[in-house]
Amino acid sequence: MLDAHPRVAFISDIHGNIDALDAVLADIREHGVQAVVCLGDIVGYGGAPAECVRKIGDLCPIVVMGNHEAMTVFDDIVYLEEMPSSIRRPIELARTSLTDDELSWLRELPLVSKIGCFTAVHSSLHHPGEFPYVFRTEDARRNFKAQTTPVSFHGHSHVPIIWEEKGPVVKAHKPALANVRLSQEHRYTINVGSVGQPRDGDPRASYVIYERESRDVTFRRIPYDIESARRRIFSTRISGRNADRLSIGE
Template structure:
């Protein structure tokens, strides 16, 4: 039976949250880690977060924020001044080498048990959200493995093909390898489900389950990094509320 795997996502330049999560993963005895993207954006320490993943050799797929700052994709007219300013600052804060690492990240990951992508397997580079049963159904048409792990919405979730609604989840959910299941692992650095603690997930093949974990971290330190970078204060304020 394969070893357990920790999935992290949506770090968003939040080094205190990333550090706390990696420490918790180590405490659980899990050595394999996969990152589902959005290493950068919003937070004040994007380069430091990139370096941690690179130095530890953590397999990472590309998120929309990673693509925005590394690939130079136009933000569009509807983005707004604060978002455009944040992406511009993030791009300038990264070294050429860090941007190149982000640029070369794959869009998807294939494993015998699962697939992984930042947003959805339906047009991964379109960055669509899975928020409804209809979104999940469209995704499942492209899922070829029993499991798929995603991030992007910053909201832990569990969808099963053929079911008409998202499952109400607890911190631990059983999986059935005879079914197609879509698992959102939550956000390390920008939780938005009303819980301010960092969120990540452990996939345990032997126990046949997925286990979301919430980890307290130094929110004040993450807020200071945002303020010292001169980024919009709302990016710091929202960390207190997990919104």
């Protein structure tokens, strides 16, 4: 079980990018991390949704639902015909690529999972079923009001960042590629970035390793075969825009 592992990797926003996922999982293994939590959006945008869902389903003891899973399995979430093709076509691909059992598994994913001293969510703990973004200080404040653990981890924006709550003060910290030790006296919500479609100008895959006892957080950036991921997108006739943005981290 997850409680037996002192080090946990958090991955999010894979978005059908099996090339990026495989590179991240290899890096996780190299660092001796045996527990992996997935923060949602396994599908969407990329060309290999079924492969990613199967790998995550086999590997991760904790997976929460992202908005792209919700769009895939719940028809009343959004009218797909009103969505841009960059979103609509990958969702249609996921619906036709996944088995009935895999679609049922996605449908049963929780929106929030609390594991000991931390909480996992795709977006914000404030109305998680509406999938709000945590972009501004006020967004982080709303999340902290709903947060019952010292630390929470999320994705959704595809941009890695640490939000810290110290009494009435909430501030953001841009993560560096080094250990960040979280204070025992403050609370945090941490965006782990995106495995499959980073949007911070760095095209390398992003994920986080969390040391539960020391509360050390390490942001990892992993290069992967972007051209292979682009070819998969083009082969499925998904919007070329989805392929182009991988090269520039947008």
